[in-house]
Amino acid sequence: MTKNYIAGEWLPAAEASPNINPSNTNDIVGEYARASAIETERAIAAAFDAFPAWSRSTIQARHDTLKAVGDEILARKHELGHLLSREEGKTLPEGIGEVARAGQIFQFFAGECLRGAGEKLPSVRPSVEAEVTREPVGVIGLITPWNFPIAIPAWKIAPALAYGNTVVFKPAELVPGSAHALAEIIIRAGVPTGVFNLVMGRGAVVGEAMLSSSKVSAISFTGSVPTGRNIARTCITSGPMKKLQLEMGGKNPMVVLDDADLKLAVECAVNSAFFSTGQRCTASSRLIVTNGIHDRFVAAMQERMQGLVIDDALKAGTDVGPVVDQSQLDQDLKYISIGQAEGAKLVAGGKLLKCEAPGFYLAPALLTEVSNQMRVAREEIFGPVATVIRAKDYDEALELANDTLFGLSSGICTTSLKYASHFKRNAEAGMVMVNLPTAGVDYHVPFGGRKASSYGSREQGRYAQEFYTTVKTAYTFDGNGPYVHKANPKV
Numbered sequence: 001m002t003k004n005y006i007a008g009e010w011l012p013a014a015e016a017s018p019n020i021n022p023s024n025t026n027d028i029v030g031e032y033a034r035a036s037a038i039e040t041e042r043a044i045a046a047a048f049d050a051f052p053a054w055s056r057s058t059i060q061a062r063h064d065t066l067k068a069v070g071d072e073i074l075a076r077k078h079e080l081g082h083l084l085s086r087e088e089g090k091t092l093p094e095g096i097g098e099v100a101r102a103g104q105i106f107q108f109f110a111g112e113c114l115r116g117a118g119e120k121l122p123s124v125r126p127s128v129e130a131e132v133t134r135e136p137v138g139v140i141g142l143i144t145p146w147n148f149p150i151a152i153p154a155w156k157i158a159p160a161l162a163y164g165n166t167v168v169f170k171p172a173e174l175v176p177g178s179a180h181a182l183a184e185i186i187i188r189a190g191v192p193t194g195v196f197n198l199v200m201g202r203g204a205v206v207g208e209a210m211l212s213s214s215k216v217s218a219i220s221f222t223g224s225v226p227t228g229r230n231i232a233r234t235c236i237t238s239g240p241m242k243k244l245q246l247e248m249g250g251k252n253p254m255v256v257l258d259d260a261d262l263k264l265a266v267e268c269a270v271n272s273a274f275f276s277t278g279q280r281c282t283a284s285s286r287l288i289v290t291n292g293i294h295d296r297f298v299a300a301m302q303e304r305m306q307g308l309v310i311d312d313a314l315k316a317g318t319d320v321g322p323v324v325d326q327s328q329l330d331q332d333l334k335y336i337s338i339g340q341a342e343g344a345k346l347v348a349g350g351k352l353l354k355c356e357a358p359g360f361y362l363a364p365a366l367l368t369e370v371s372n373q374m375r376v377a378r379e380e381i382f383g384p385v386a387t388v389i390r391a392k393d394y395d396e397a398l399e400l401a402n403d404t405l406f407g408l409s410s411g412i413c414t415t416s417l418k419y420a421s422h423f424k425r426n427a428e429a430g431m432v433m434v435n436l437p438t439a440g441v442d443y444h445v446p447f448g449g450r451k452a453s454s455y456g457s458r459e460q461g462r463y464a465q466e467f468y469t470t471v472k473t474a475y476t477f478d479g480n481g482p483y484v485h486k487a488n489p490k491v
């Protein structure tokens with residue numbers, strides 16, 4: 001059994017769960033410990049005890065630790081990418097790319113350790129000085145989803161440690177392998193006992209224990225909207241209120257205008273909707289296409305989709321790997337049927353495929369004649385299922401793009417500077433892409449959305465400090481001159 005890391009020790013648990021390769025369900029990646037609530041509480045207590053010393057550790061020590069983690073991840077990106085693709089099902093190049101990104105994130109935040117800054121300001125009162133500084137928050141509970149098994153943990157763990165917090169990390173049940181490998185690297189880099197804890201297991205057990213602990217000061221969560229709403233409720237209604245960062249689902253639009261470069265638009269759409277098997281929060285599942293290009297776009301999509309190779313994630317030449325598990329596959333198939341029952345036309349894919357080994361293979365599906373009010377256009381499916389929604393012109397396309405509960409990523413394909421600029425300003429989303437897929441972002445700039453997609457401050461880049469630090473304002477009377485009590489009577 002592969003163990004949890006709690007209070008400086010690798011510990012087995014009473015229960016374990018198998019990690020199954022979605023490309024070949026006969027291949028068991030390993031048996032991973034499932035922690036209990038009591039084991040989770042031990043991890044939280046260890047992180048709580050380790051916080052005072054780690055929060056006062058030198059920025060050089062933290063820099064060196066994070067740099068060592070980043071360096072090892074990058075040096076082992078092929079091996080770790082193989083593990084990631086084997087347990088999650090994204091293609092090997094995508095898996096290796098994700099691992100490299102995790103390494104770069106650790107290196108970025110190693111640098112951030114050395115760039116901490118504060119402000120010193122004159123006070124409105126005589127002989128008084130104001131200082132604004134940032135301090136670590138405390139024990140941070142990190143809860144992550146299955147679709148980015150190493151990048152999302154990296155973009156939470158790295159800033160948490162960089163800014164002096166201690167961590168209890170709960171990965172998703174479906175992908176404990178990459179989380180475990182990352183934990184081994186972090187520990188090898190020399191984090192002191194209790195500073196980092198890995199607690200694998202169920203959301204309802206490990207996650208809930210983190211939410212209800214008064215020793216946890218903040219929760220950073222990435223996952224679905226219903227789980228996010230639950231987490232917010234628990235964190236705010238019990239004990240001391242926790243700082244919260246929730247990154248959730250999407251129903252991201254990609255607008256294609258009449259003047260778009262058709263070939264580029266099709267590449268952007270296929271990448272947005274189907275790469276990583278459509279299992280990205282930034283995937284586009286609403287392709288909003290104006291009348292003048294609609295039929296040519298649909299025909300070009302059908303042709304391009306015929307050429308996609310759907311196969312074992314680890315096989316060279318695979319474009320799209322399997323869906324992550326049976327329940328996600330059932331959900332994808334259910335939504336394809338719902339769409340057809342609502343009047344949509346399935347014009348490509350949508351059928352189960354048989355490959356060499358038994359796995360969860362689905363041919364990417366394209367639904368046309370979709371209205372923005374249909375369930376397939378409003379609810380997150382989280383699989384390789386895209387809809388095409390017809391718009392009469394740019395104005396209607398923008399209106400449709402914004403008519404959604406979500407607001408993570410929003411894209412447009414156009415050769416018009418006028419429409420591109422207008423769209424960048426008016427898209428109600430945290431991230432806007434022009435002539436690019438809706439998914440695929442840099443690691444040094446903020447990531448996050450609006451409306452039901454995100455709650456709290458942004459992740460990644462320098463903006464991450466907003467969540468992983470708390471601001472303190474200190475006033476000092478320096479004694480040069482008399483203390484004037486009523487200098488600012490309004491305060």
Ligand code: NAD
Pocket residue numbers: 143144145146147148170171172173201202203204206207208211222223224225227228230231247248249250280281380382408453
């Ligand atoms: P999920 O909400 O089912 O689970 C996410 C995590 O929450 C898992 O670790 C799970 O164990 C845990 N959890 C479940 N119940 C819990 C509870 N009661 N208390 C505490 N923790 C609990 O999501 P998922 O299926 O793993 O991931 C897919 C979802 O993640 C999609 O909606 C996708 O859009 C979203 N996602 C968002 C982003 C983003 O940055 N916005 C990135 C990737 C994925």
